[in-house]
Amino acid sequence: MSIQSVYRKELFDIPSDILYLDGNSLGPLPKGAVERASQVIKSEWGGELIKAWNSADWISLPKKVGDQIAPIIGAPAGSVATGDTLSIKVYQALAAALKMRPDRKIIVSDNGNFPTDLYMAQGLIGTIDKGYELRTPAPEDVADSITDDVAVVMLTQVDYRSGRMHDMSEITRKAHEAGAVMIWDLAHSAGAVPLDLAGCNAEFAVGCTYKYLNGGPGAPAFIYVRPDIIEDIQPALAGWMGHDAPFAMELDYRPAMTTERMRVGTPPIVQLSILQEALKAWEGVEMEDLRAASIALSELFIREVEQRCPQLSLASPRDPDSRGSQVSFAFDHGYPAMQALIERGVIGDFRAPNIMRFGFTPLYLNEGNVVAAAKIIEDVINHDLWQNPKYQIKSRVT
Numbered sequence: 502m503s504i505q506s507v508y509r510k511e512l513f514d515i516p517s518d519i520l521y522l523d524g525n526s527l528g529p530l531p532k533g534a535v536e537r538a539s540q541v542i543k544s545e546w547g548g549e550l551i552k553a554w555n556s557a558d559w560i561s562l563p564k565k566v567g568d569q570i571a572p573i574i575g576a577p578a579g580s581v582a583t584g585d586t587l588s589i590k591v592y593q594a595l596a597a598a599l600k601m602r603p604d605r606k607i608i609v610s611d612n613g614n615f616p617t618d619l620y621m622a623q624g625l626i627g628t629i630d631k632g633y634e635l636r637t638p639a640p641e642d643v644a645d646s647i648t649d650d651v652a653v654v655m656l657t658q659v660d661y662r663s664g665r666m667h668d669m670s671e672i673t674r675k676a677h678e679a680g681a682v683m684i685w686d687l688a689h690s691a692g693a694v695p696l697d698l699a700g701c702n703a704e705f706a707v708g709c710t711y712k713y714l715n716g717g718p719g720a721p722a723f724i725y726v727r728p729d730i731i732e733d734i735q736p737a738l739a740g741w742m743g744h745d746a747p748f749a750m751e752l753d754y755r756p757a758m759t760t761e762r763m764r765v766g767t768p769p770i771v772q773l774s775i776l777q778e779a780l781k782a783w784e785g786v787e788m789e790d791l792r793a794a795s796i797a798l799s800e801l802f803i804r805e806v807e808q809r810c811p812q813l814s815l816a817s818p819r820d821p822d823s824r825g826s827q828v829s830f831a832f833d834h835g836y837p838a839m840q841a842l843i844e845r846g847v848i849g850d851f852r853a854p855n856i857m858r859f860g861f862t863p864l865y866l867n868e869g870n871v872v873a874a875a876k877i878i879e880d881v882i883n884h885d886l887w888q889n890p891k892y893q894i895k896s897r898v899t
């Protein structure tokens with residue numbers, strides 16, 4: 502395997518002066534996206550008006566896109582529904598999972614989870630009867646926290662700050678042994694690491710498509726439900742698009758017999774079309790090859806940065822098998838340093854309190870880019886370029 506085998510930068514529109522190490526937060530623009538969006542807007546919406554639900558088959562788009570995502574996450578066709586935001590999908594999965602264990606009240610997550618997942622859990626248990634408890638042990642204590650009274654284990658596989666990766670099959674096994682339902686958030690995994698959802702047997706998985714899958718800002722989220730349990734799942738957000746016959750306009754909710762029951766309302770057709778176009782970049786990509794390339798790039802980056810900048814300390818697991826597709830360094834002046842890097846064309850991001858985060862996306866990054874980025878990081882750190890007062894103003898959102 503060579504890094505070249507998955508490299509297809511020609512499919513993306515990335516400014517030539519940018520070294521983009523933030524595809525773990527927002528993927529770049531796929532070249533076909535503009536034409537596709539314009540076709541959907543001008544010809545389909547503009548020309549066909551409401552007829553396009555049939556003539557352009559908008560109605561099937563959420564399912565078609567779910568089937569494109571399925572092989573990337575190791576799920577069978579028909580098991581992935583798309584739409585809404587990831588926060589919504591977390592809520593739906595958790596609500597359905599709690600219904601599956603009515604006699605249990607404990608949810609286990611971890612204190613490294615992305616805040617929205619914890620907030621959705623807090624919001625949900627605040628609306629149902631009292632007695633539910635959300636436990637957030639340290640990630641390394643999760644396995645020991647899965648006791649026989651736990652209803653649901655809800656984790657993000659790859660930690661958004663450090664890139665530390667939970668062992669999906671081992672934790673799922675542990676959860677099932679304790680009689681708990683397992684939910685995985687794959688926001689930082691889908692398109693980043695090989696996944697075998699079917700093999701790990703988890704009941705639910707959710708994820709977003711604007712990171713490694715390059716669907717664009719606000720791209721629809723996805724939800725996987727293990728096919729053998731779908732008919733017993735009671736959707737908490739029982740929207741008409743999850744109904745078995747939405748256009749029958751029945752007064753009572755009757756859920757679709759597939760994962761489509763996890764859909765809620767009208768699908769975002771323009772974003773879904775862009776995502777469908779973006780997912781073409783994955784055709785012919787073997788996830789094992791992508792992983793090998795991701796590890797090669799990440800290892801090279803760590804070596805280069807550690808050699809050049811002893812002031813930065815690795816905040817990701819050193820063992821690549823315990824890391825997703827990102828590398829983080831802790832630096833007390835991480836915020837201004839990242840601003841200085843961005844101004845010099847190296848785009849990563851900063852996460853409080855001191856994490857400089859860099860994503861490795863082998864579809865459009867190669868070794869040359871990694872070495873070039875490390876040289877610019879060396880310049881910024883070793884010449885204290887971050888000390889310029891203009892970088893100290895905390896004006897950036899991300």
Ligand SMILES: Cc1ncc(COP(=O)(O)O)c(C=O)c1O
Nearest residue numbers: 586587588615617657661688709
């Ligand atoms: C693990 C995780 N869950 C959820 C989200 C966000 O969800 P949403 O797309 O609803 O903003 C993110 C990132 O934004 C994330 O990293």
Ligand SMILES: Nc1c(O)cccc1C(=O)C[C@H](N)C(=O)O
Nearest residue numbers: 525526527615661662688898899
């Ligand atoms: N979803 C985002 C947004 O709407 C604006 C800025 C950043 C994001 C992100 O995706 C953040 C990301 N989940 C993270 O890992 O920090």
